Amino acid sequence: MNEEHQSEKLSRENAVLSQQVKRLIKAEGKLYEYQQELDDQLKEYKALYDLSRRLSGSFDLQDLFQQTVEYVIQQLEFERAVFFRRTPAGSYSVCALDGYYDQAERDAVFRLSIEPGTPCLAPLLAGREHITYTAEMQDPCISPYRLQLRMDEFFVYPLGYDPLPYALLVVGNSAENASFYRKVEDAPGALVSMGNLTSLVSSLIESHIFSERMTQAREQERLAEARYRSLFENAAEGIFQRTPDGRYLSANPSLAHMLGYASAEEFMAEVTDIGGQLYVDQLYHEDLMRQLDACGRVDGFETQLCRRDGSTMWVSISIRQVRDDEGSVLLYEGMVEEISKRKEAENALRESERKYRQLSEALEQRVKETVDELRQKDRMLIMQGRQAVLGEMLSNIAHQWRQPLNLLGLLAQDLLLTQKKHMLTGELIESNIGKTMEIIRQMSKTIDDFRYFFRPDQGRQLFRVKEPLEKALSLLEGSFSMHGIRIEMAATGDPTIDGYLSEFIQVLLNILINARDALIERAPRNPRISIRLFSEGARTVVSIADNAGGIPEAIIDKVFDPYFTTKGPEQGTGIGLFMCKTIIEKNMNGALTARNTEDGAEFRIDVRNGR
Known part of the structure; x- marks a missing residue:
């Protein structure tokens, strides 16, 4: 009995020991998992620290954006990352991306733009820290961005509020490869990693914005002090x-x-x-x-x-x-x-007043003759400027007619070849005549537009500004298209001007041609001419802006001087803008000014409207 009792006791102790060993093994496994997770976090924090050191020493925002998307791919193990930066117009355009995109996909994503009023951004603009779009979500407003971003699941994080987000970071995976990368979900691991990264980058962006503003403020203060000191001393x-x-x-x-x-x-x-x-x-x-x-x-x-x-x-x-x-x-x-x-x-003056009275009539006559002479010179300069624009217009018409003339020749040859093959029918003749008449109509419209611009001056009159502006753009359309220049026109209402139509047309053509030449010379990415037509109280305003990089500050005050040109003697006479200013300010009592914008130059015509 004692042996049986001892055996039973040993069996129970063995069972207890076995359970304890199993718990120890399980605990050791959990400890290993925790240790592995801790190692991964330490590795991630070290990589984030290294990124912080690199970015803190850089004053280049583009470099910051590019290093951030590379970090997302290499360290956080997502498939794709895209950075959007807010433009001066308020929309968000792609400025950096990384991940597994082929060249065609990269080009398509770089063309993507997001407007601030897009519904999918509403939570961010309302103060949300991020938005998570998982593969299971079926929100219709997200579908177009899934296609354009080439991501089936993604996070969207706002960075650098000023007061709207300065940039957007989109991180995610495609449907085909999601299983090979870190999953997009509201799980602590992914959110902590992204939160740490975006907090760092957002603070660096805000520091950069603050630094830029402080630098600008200090420079303005220095310039103001220098101007005051210079004024005081000199x-x-x-x-x-x-x-x-x-x-x-x-x-x-x-x-x-x-x-x-x-x-x-x-x-x-x-x-x-x-x-x-x-x-x-x-x-x-x-x-x-x-x-x-x-x-x-x-x-x-x-x-x-x-x-x-x-x-x-x-x-x-x-x-x-x-x-x-x-x-x-x-x-x-x-x-x-x-x-x-x-x-x-x-x-x-008091002693000579009597003599001056005697000479006043002669002086008045001399002044009148001098003014008439100056006006005659102005008219000659305006005519010279008009002749220069005429040459430009003839060049445009020659370019626009080349293709229609070729088509007319092909239609004529088609009739001849068909007749030789005895296949000429009334239906074919009517079809060719219809095509021919349509081409001739388009060519005739070009002539009408040309005659509209160079018809005899009808004196001061009330006219709608939109008509000559649209005709100018139509006449220059071929030249703009040939050089890939996009025209953006925004007209508010239908403003009018009481002035000289033919001279106003000359001003529009000169400014548009100068903008085109600047874009051709500078060759910016996505060349653009933006035109705004609107009213300000009792005045009509036409603004023509390009993105050719602007006018050098050293010469911007000289662009309206007579015979001043940056094109060289073989391309420019230097009287175009001078005559534009003369026409607007002397003949029409308006104002013509030039200034630099963030990406180009803007010319603003301001004339009293006809109301």
Whole structure:
């Protein structure tokens, strides 16, 4: 019995030990899994740290975008990653991608653009940290983007709010290869990995934006200070700051030299009582102080001052009070302009008034003749500019007619060959005649458009701006198409202008041709001319902008000068934009201006409308 009892006891102990061993083995397996997961996380954190070090030393956002998508593919093991960057227009366009795309797919994805109002982005714009689109979701608004992105499942993360997301990161897998890559799902592992990455990249983008703005602000502050210092030091007028009790706190060199001192320092050291030392009549100084106390500022106060050598001069003083936050007067600051010559001129003018009256009629006649001569020169320049545009238009017509003329020749040959084969029928003749007449109609329309632009001037008239603008684009359409230039036109309403139609047409053609030439020369990606037509109060505005990179700042103020050109003598005369400005501003009382935009140049025509 004892042996049986001992055997049974040993069996129970063995069973207990066996269960404990199994639990230990299971626990060891779990520990191994945890250790493996911890190793993977440490590896991921190390890769993320290395990425952070690389990106932190870079000031190139494009490099940041490219390294980020490469990290997603290499470290987070998704199949594809695409970065969208917000454009100045507000839409999102592709700026970087990585992953397993063939060349055709890459080209197609790079052309993709997402508008901020797209329904699939609504959760992000409302503040969501990310959006997850799994393969099982059947949202109809997502289907087009699945096809365009070549992803069946994907995350969308917003990066860098300013206040809208500055960029979008899309990460995911295609339907064919999803099983070989990290799954897109709202699981802790994937979300933590993506969250760590996007937090890092978003902070770097926001730091870059902040740094750019700070740099711009500092540069603006530096420029403002330099402009002020330059104005102060180099102004022809005397500039000063003084105390209420009559001492100078600062003075520029012009004021010191005006009063006969070698330097501003010498001037401020010697003049310690402004009223007593500088004013010929101290009562004038007292009167100036009374006006200043009563009004806070005085402009154009005329008086006589004494120079260091004892001579006198007439000056005009403009001065104002500078107060602290509590309203107490801290100092006075102002400007002194010498007007001795003006005073002498006024005296001479009064003495010569009788002679001037006698000469006024002759002078008026001479001015009239001079104005007529200048107007005649303007008309000649306008005609010269019109002849240059005429040559350009003839070149366009020749280009646009080449293909229709070839088609007419082919139709004629077709009739001849068919007749020789005795297969000529009335139906074939009618068909060929119909095609021929359609081609002739199109060619006739080109002639009509050409005649519209160069018909005789009918004087000042009220006209709708959209008609000549559309005809100009139609006439230049062949040239734009040949060079791959896209035209974007946005017209609000149907604005009118009271002016000279033929001259206005010349302005439109000159600006459009210049934009085309700039795009051909610079060859930007996706060349574009954007035209906006709208009204601003009682004025009609036409804006013509390109994306050719803009006008160099060194010459932008000269583009309207006569005979100024960047094209060379064989391509440009330099009178086109000068005549455009003359027509708009002198003949039509409007304004023609040029400025640089973010990616090109914009010319703005602003003329009173005909209402």
